[in-house]
Amino acid sequence: MDGLRRRLLFGAPLAVAGLGGAGFYTILRRMQDNHYDPHALPSPLIGQRPPAFSLPGMAGGSGFSNTDIMAPPRPMLVNWFASWCIPCLEEAPMLMQIAKTGLPIWGIAYEDKPDAVSNFLATNGNPYTRLAADSSGLTAINWGVYGVPETYFIDTGGIVRSRWAGALTDQIVAEELQPLLARYS
């Protein structure tokens, strides 16, 4: 009996490896089927105003608080990013494109250093109308941010209407952002 128990105990690494392998198998199958639909979990903020916060400015941008986005003159995006995040790097050109269309993007740098952010913006362009720093990451927790990048769509009433976890893509802009803009402008 003792031998069996020992075998079961020593089988734990096998179980962990097995679970991991099954996960990777599923991911690979999905990649093979081109079955990538990033249906993000519904954000608790949708239909509500963002919780109270006040963040200082960063890298030359001016900071903002929840009162600044209570009633924006036109719909806007709040983009969470960080200089250390590779998807953010990939997202940068897309944000520049959106900024050129005139849609204001307010940025919040998540757990980042001023030098690193200036460097990031100098290299990849600065799409942000205003730029705040969440150095402690506490505001991100209140917003329910999963990770960076994340983008929130806020209408003229200051209500969050949509949230995208992960980098914005052409597809998201065409199929989701444009209809939202048409509806809330």
Add this chain to the structure above:
Amino acid sequence: MIPELGHFALALAVALACAQGIIGVFAPGLQDARAMRAAPALAISHFLAIGAAFLGLIYAGIVSDFTVENVANFSSSQVPLIYRISGTWGNHDGSMLLWCFILSLCGVTVAVFGGGLPASLRARVVGVLGLISGGFLLFTLTVSDPFTRIWPPPLQGAGVNPILQDPGLAFHPPVLYTGYVGFSVAFAFAIAALIEGRIDAAWGRWVRPWALLSWCFLTSGIALGSWWSYYTLGWGGYWFWDPVENAALLPWLTGTALLHCAIVVEKREALKAWTVLLAIATFSLSLSGTFLVRSGILNSVHSFAAAPDQGLFILALLAVTIGGSLLLFAFRAPVLAATGIFAPLSRESALVLNNIFLCSIAAVVFVGTLYPPFADLLFGIQLSVGAPFFNQTVLPLTGPLIVAMAIGPLLPWKRAAIMPALHRIWPVAAVALLVFISMTAERHVIAALGLAGGTWVVLAAIWDLAQRLRLFQAPLQDSFARLTVLPRAAVGAALGHIGFGVTVLGIAGMTLAVQEVIVLMPGQSTTLGGYTWTLDDIRNAPGPNFSQRVADLTLSKNGHELLQMHPSRRFFTAQKTVTNDAAIHTNGFQDLYAVFADEPAGGGAELRLNRHPLAPEIWFGGLIMALGGGLSLSDRRLRVGAPSRVKTGKTQGAPA
């Protein structure tokens, strides 16, 4: 013709590897002495076959044979010779061949130098290596063939990826792969011992030199890679917590743990199950790291583009290798009971503590690396777990590791008391405390902690060594005489710890780095880090397969001209890519680092200027660690341990 021969040699290698594997694993069970002797012979021929295939591919690269798709896509005749050679392994298919080549090299090393091992164990170790090799060679041959021909051939190749056109690339992958793949030998020893159902002190002594050798390579490979990204990527960063880097760090962490607890198996016959598990885990992490990164599952800037069906093949191979070995491990659990016992405070338990910390760090890095793809799988969101997570979780675990690693070597085996050890080491603690206090005075708490920790580790190792040599207590020639009889493994271990401490010092120093991004017109200057940086000129300069713009900078201090720096921007016309070639001036204790980032429309040069205190120590420490490993390998005890001398009476040992 040569590529066809290479292709044929590759096919031959598959057959030989499978024969080596099957004969090696099963012959000892049949008690067939001739078959057991066949396995090492097959390992040699298998190595020769892969070697021929590898040379064939390199030849195609050297002569720029663009009918070979691999050469046409990743090389060109304008590229300098060294990159035409290194370009053959700078892509997915070629690097697979390099991987298999190194694996066969491991097999042949065991076959040749393992003459003193029991014949059945040697056959099984060589056999397990043959089975792994067979699987991955089959993969290379069927879905990742580097010898695929194209017709008509292009007039010119697409060229080497400009970022990879660097001396660092020529050395980094082979060294790193040798580290990764080298752990296959420790793995094969673990599997062979599990098959035989016998693990004892002798096993610990056999497996340690192999683990040590691959650890040295892995350490150097990681240091080289970090150095390479530091000077080529132009960010001045040396570690990005990128999945590829984490994939190399994970086996390093578990491999370091393996080195330490193999000592316990050898000396005390304890921690046997744990050591075997670490041997399996280290190679499994090397395998999954190398291949999952390539399959595109992990989002990485370095990943080779590979098709998902290749990913499934690899996953199946990983499942058989890792799953099979862990199954065997679970099945053999009853024979892995410990025989040596030790007190809660002893050298053994210090090594257990080291293992706990190293493995916790490995677990944290593992979770952080795999969380993004699994978050995508389970919740369907794509995100990045970045540097803040790793810094906040890894640093607190490194702290106690640093404290413990200085004290551990002072404790005796079996039973120890903490007070004598502390009594021996208090001057070192005092110095470390002094460093901490003087740095906190300047309000850099993280840097203060890091510098104090690094000082503590380095001085503790030196102090211990000095005490053993009775330096300054006895006459100098007496100390020297003691040095000659001191086991080299002890000096090597101290060097390893010193190297780690030096790396910690470098990392801590980097947190004090100062940086400025500035646009300067020729003639203008700026001050940073106590230096005046003046832009003299921006000019054109020729290059072999690129054109470049060079910024000429002069650095001066207090009005005295010190040095010239020439950062450049390189334009690779074939690939339409621009790279920034950073100019770095080092004096051994700080780097001055200048990048010519851009030429803005308004004229002038956008420069990124940095002063990196202690940056060279990061890689210097890695080098010291690897040297320490090498010194330990040359220890007489290990040479006697690889028992060729005992059995065959050869005069030369087998230092692995």
